[in-house]
Amino acid sequence: MxxxxxxxxxxxxxxxxxxxxxxxxxxxxxxxxxxxxxxxxxxxxxxxxxxxxxxxxxxxxxxxxxxxxxxxxxxxxxxxxxxxxxxxxxxxxxxxxxxxxxxxxxxxxxxxxNDANAAALAEYYAGAFRGYGTAILITLGTGVGGGMVLNGKMWNGARNNGFELGHIIVKHGGQLCTCGNRGCLESYGTATWLKQQGRKAVVEYPLSLIYKKARGDIGNVSAKTVIDAAKENDPFAVDIFNRYVDYLSSGIASLAVLFDPEIIALGGGVSLAGEFLYEPLRKLIVRKSFYHVPVPVVPARLGxxxxxxxxxxxxxxxxx
Amino acid sequence: MxxxxxxxxxxxxxxxxxxxxxxxxxxxxxxxxxxxxxxxxxxxxxxxxxxxxxxxxxxxxxxxxxxxxxxxxxxxxxxxxxxxxxxxxxxxxxxxxxxxxxxxxxxxxxxxxNDANAAALAEYYAGAFRGYGTAILITLGTGVGGGMVLNGKMWNGARNNGFELGHIIVKHGGQLCTCGNRGCLESYGTATWLKQQGRKAVVEYPLSLIYKKARGDIGNVSAKTVIDAAKENDPFAVDIFNRYVDYLSSGIASLAVLFDPEIIALGGGVSLAGEFLYEPLRKLIVRKSFYHVPVPVVPARLGxxxxxxxxxxxxxxxxx
Missing domain, CATH: 3.30.420.40 (ATPase, nucleotide binding domain)
Known part of the structure; x- marks a missing residue:
């Protein structure tokens, strides 16, 4: 074919x-x-x-x-x-x-x-979701997007407006989102949020490794700057990264208690942090899920x- | 049959x-x-x-x-x-x-x-969900529970641990839930929360109608006391009720952006508040849903x- x-x-x-x-x-x-x-x-x-x-x-x-x-x-x-x-x-x-x-x-x-739904279907036929029936793909980039395979079928809600997982509300009354609401997962779970927090660290904490890596210029700060500094144990960066994982896990735990997927895969720039991200994230998702049933969280394969x-x-x- | x-x-x-x-x-x-x-x-x-x-x-x-x-x-x-x-x-x-x-x-x-899932299936065959394929039943009582029909089938997640909608996180870091986590929908969207807030009003606001209805005794306060006082325009009760609807709508909006259901039905004690609850709730759900597509929110029929x-x-x- x-x-x-x-x-x-x-x-x-x-x-x-x-x-x-x-x-x-x-x-x-x-x-x-x-x-x-x-x-x-x-x-x-x-x-x-x-x-x-x-x-x-x-x-x-x-x-x-x-x-x-x-x-x-x-x-x-x-x-x-x-x-x-x-x-x-x-x-x-x-x-x-x-x-x-x-x-x-x-x-x-x-x-x-939709491209995110198609990407989930691709993982089902040729990537991380082979052998599973119900699986969620989450993309952590400028925004938070994703797609879902449900019982072997691409699934986008009953009226094709579903699975906008970046806009579930994880913090009622929280930070303003680009969509106009407050506290969406996309207000916290993104490379954008990591970058913002990293820039704040450059301004407020000249002793931080983030400041050093950025040579004191907020224009040089990316999500990767923060992640790299956290990997080197800079306490300012570790604090930002821990809060990031905590927020993200609240959103993914909500998906887990609703869909109880067999597997979750992460894609997008932030997912390149690797096990440094996956390991604490898996623990927090299980802790925050009502039944505490573990779910595999793996990297997406197809890029x-x-x-x-x-x-x-x-x-x-x-x-x- | x-x-x-x-x-x-x-x-x-x-x-x-x-x-x-x-x-x-x-x-x-x-x-x-x-x-x-x-x-x-x-x-x-x-x-x-x-x-x-x-x-x-x-x-x-x-x-x-x-x-x-x-x-x-x-x-x-x-x-x-x-x-x-x-x-x-x-x-x-x-x-x-x-x-x-x-x-x-x-x-x-x-x-x-599970009984909540069975109740959703009952609404599909004999109640509020007749004629719809994908529908969510939400019960607002001591806790928040619910069940779902997806494409005409009862659905409980991929591994039968799904659809625990009381335990999606609506306020990261928020109020402690009976499940041990913080900020679950069940920490806010319940008759229990309304009662707690009503009791607080009795202690703090002797001028409130809630105080009067309870004759100054917190033991006489129920969710209904607060709802009744709000219907009579008591500003203390209206404030509590508005916050209740706001929290609840954050949780239901998360369900709406994920599942995009054709219809949502409410059951349980709090749902008896009627249009006084449904009307502001529908508006807030649409406002907080990414695509702002309206979804019918109706009373469950089968009790x-x-x-x-x-x-x-x-x-x-x-x-x-």
């Missing part, structure tokens, strides 16, 4: 032909081009057609050999799976993308999903390819 | 024969007896057999005409659905209840579920019969 997957992002459009055999999923051909400026919507659909033709040529097969085209977008999709309601980074608002792509490829089924693979896998009829 | 349902509680055992025809579910016979003292486990199973025999006699049919026996218990059930791991109010710990009941009724399938009906409906093969 050869299936095309697209991962459309505000920076680049990634495309791949995914070969799906009984026990293995791999990428037979791939492309990556910049996201177009100007009139992105029309241009994107034309570029998609061009990339599909190129990949078919590379594989020396006709385009009609592709059994489906899946498209992952960073935004909201309506309940029918046909219209991109909002994808701010793409300047897409109420765009009937599915139909537009179908018109370019008559006879080939087109499917569409940059997750969107393309997940989009291609949409065709397996696993969307519920 | 005649199906037996049991709702076993720490106060009473309820039994019913539920008649399930194409478009209607009703109770053909029912019994209610006190929960036994002494050795409850053995006694409970004997009493169940006796009640089934009585109801068959009342209906003038042999026991073998019952097509299934469903049992709802207030506790945790293992992933196989066979053992009650913990049901504190029944003094049941690691009790193989399913097998014990099966031995009393050879040839009749026996099914078991005391929910457990029996839900237990009987377990046989419809809808447990996932």
């Amino acid at each position: 050869l299936q095309v997957g697209f991962d459309i992002g505000g920076t680049s459009i990634k495309a791949g032909v995914v070969r799906d055999s009984r026990d293995k999923v791999d990428i037979a051909a791939s492309r990556r081009i910049p996201f177009p400026t100007g009139d992105p919507y029309g241009a994107v659909v034309d570029l998609m057609a061009k990339l599909v033709a190129e990949m078919a040529e590379e594989l020396k097969i006709p385009v009609s050999d592709f059994q489906s085209i899946g498209v992952a977008v960073p935004g909201t999709i309506d309940a029918t799976g046909e219209v991109v309601i909002n994808a701010h980074n793409l300047y897409f608002h109420d765009v009937p993308l599915k139909r537009a792509v179908e018109e370019k490829f008559p006879g080939i089924p087109v499917l569409m999903a 940059n390819e997750a969107g393309v693979i997940g989009a291609a896998m949409l065709a397996k009829g696993q969307v519920s | 005649l199906q037996v349902g049991f709702d076993i509680g720490g106060t009473s055992i309820k039994a019913g024969v539920v008649r399930d025809s194409r478009d209607k579910v009703d109770i053909a016979a029912s019994r209610r007896i006190p929960f036994p003292t002494g050795d409850p486990y053995g006694a409970v199973v004997d009493l169940m057999a006796k009640l089934v025999a009585e109801m068959a006699e009342e209906l003038k049919i042999p026991v073998s005409d019952f097509q299934s026996i469903g049992v709802a218990v207030p506790g945790t059930i293992d992933a196989t659905g066979e053992v009650v791991i913990n049901a504190h109010n029944l003094y049941f710990h690691d009790v193989p209840l399913k097998r014990a009941v099966e031995e009393k009724f050879p040839g009749i399938p026996v099914l078991m579920a 005391n019969e929910a457990g029996v009906i839900g237990a009987a409906m377990l046989a419809k093969g809808q447990v996932s």
